[in-house]
Amino acid sequence: MPSPTSTASHATHESSALTYSNSDSLAAREQLFGMLQDYRATPEEKERSLGLFLRxxxxxxxxxxxxxxxxxxxxxxxxxxxxxxxxxxxxxxxxxxxxxxxxxxxxxxxxxxxxxxxxxxxxxxxxxxxxxxxxxxxxxxxxxxxxxxxxxxxxxxxxxxxxxxxxxxxxxxxxxxxxxxxxxxxxxxxxxxxxxxxxxxxxxxxxxxxxxxxxxxxxxxxxxxxxxxxxxxxxxxxxxxxxxxxxxxxxxxxxxxxxxxxx
Missing domain, CATH: 3.40.50.150 (Vaccinia Virus protein VP39)
Incomplete structure (x- = not known):
């Protein structure tokens, strides 16, 4: 089988063993993801507003x-x-x-x-x-x-x-x-x-x-x-x-x- 060349450090896939965040920080992260999904703006405004959701x-x-x-x-x-x-x-x-x-x-x-x-x-x-x-x-x-x-x-x-x-x-x-x-x-x-x-x-x-x-x-x-x-x-x-x-x-x-x- 081909050997892996993928990353293993990304927050959306991390286990608790690979993050320094506590439960409140993780909950806030999930809330931020939800706010990003629900953000009401035109596509152009969304693109220019990505900094609002950049952790x-x-x-x-x-x-x-x-x-x-x-x-x-x-x-x-x-x-x-x-x-x-x-x-x-x-x-x-x-x-x-x-x-x-x-x-x-x-x-x-x-x-x-x-x-x-x-x-x-x-x-x-x-x-x-x-x-x-x-x-x-x-x-x-x-x-x-x-x-x-x-x-x-x-x-x-x-x-x-x-x-x-x-x-x-x-x-x-x-x-x-x-x-x-x-x-x-x-x-x-x-x-x-x-x-x-x-x-x-x-x-x-x-x-x-x-x-x-x-x-x-x-x-x-x-x-x-x-x-x-x-x-x-x-x-x-x-x-x-x-x-x-x-x-x-x-x-x-x-x-x-x-x-x-x-x-």
Whole structure:
């Protein structure tokens, strides 16, 4: 079976073991979701009013991604989102590209996921209530939907006539990632987000990405220090803690997001 490349950190699917919120906070979250559903406004007003319903934790994630993105503006290379799930990080990166470097048309974003949810756990992984077979499946046609969504965002942004720069690749990243690099020998990596959450795919993909990461490039981990999901921390400790020149940091607004910058 293909190994998972989906995320395991999203609030709508978290168990109580994977959230720091108390019962009152969770109840308020549900109330906010209901208010969003019931909000009476035109489509244009709803789009401009999304900040009314943006929880602080999600805003913290957005600010953390922005903080990392700013560090690669003067570095060439593509952005990889490995374990893209619904593609929120990739979409944010397209919009940050348009904000911070609107004329950088060779800043391609490439998403990797099976879109079938988790599968094929090994003894190297730690099971949890959300870390199970099939979790985070989004359907076989989601890759096409995400491709269209990225293109729509490009068209909305500055210089929108130059669109179609990004790719969504469905499949096991242990196969699709080396295939991508073989098909694009001139493609280098400036930034890669990891949210694969199983050990062997993380280990193999990390080695592939590091070999293409430019000096000063960044590999970002959503789960590096999380006790419940050990894949990223184990792969990092075995491959990078000693022997590969880099510095390790955490995002100020979202401490769970850690990143290694290549020396």
């Amino acid at each position: 602080g934790s999600l805003l913290a994630r957005i600010l953390a991604i922005d903080g990392i993105y700013r560090q690669i503006v003067d570095i060439p290379g593509c952005i990889l989102d490995i374990g893209t799930w619904r593609g929120q990080t990739a979409v944010l990166c397209e919009n940050l590209r348009a904000i911070h470097e609107p004329l950088h048309f060779t800043r391609r974003i490439v998403c990797f996921d099976t879109f079938e949810g988790y599968a094929g756990f090994s003894d190297s992984d730690r099971a949890s209530t959300t870390h199970t077979e099939g979790t985070y499946a989004v359907g076989g046609d989601y890759a096409q939907y995400l491709t269209e969504l990225l293109t729509v965002h490009e068209r909305c942004n500055a210089m929108g006539q130059n669109h179609g720069k990004h790719r969504v690749i469905a499949g096991d990243c242990r196969q699709t990632l080396p295939d991508f690099f073989a098909q694009h020998p001139n493609e280098f990596v400036a930034l890669a987000f990891f949210d694969v959450n199983t050990y062997d795919p993380t280990r193999q993909a990390l080695a592939q990405v590091w070999d293409r990461l430019v000096p000063g490039g960044i590999v970002a981990f959503w789960q590096l220090t999380r006790d419940a999901i050990v894949a990223e921390g184990r792969a990092y400790a075995e491959q990078f803690l000693h022997g590969r020149a880099h510095t390790l940091h955490r995002a100020a607004t979202y401490p769970g997001l850690c990143y290694a910058r290549k020396a």
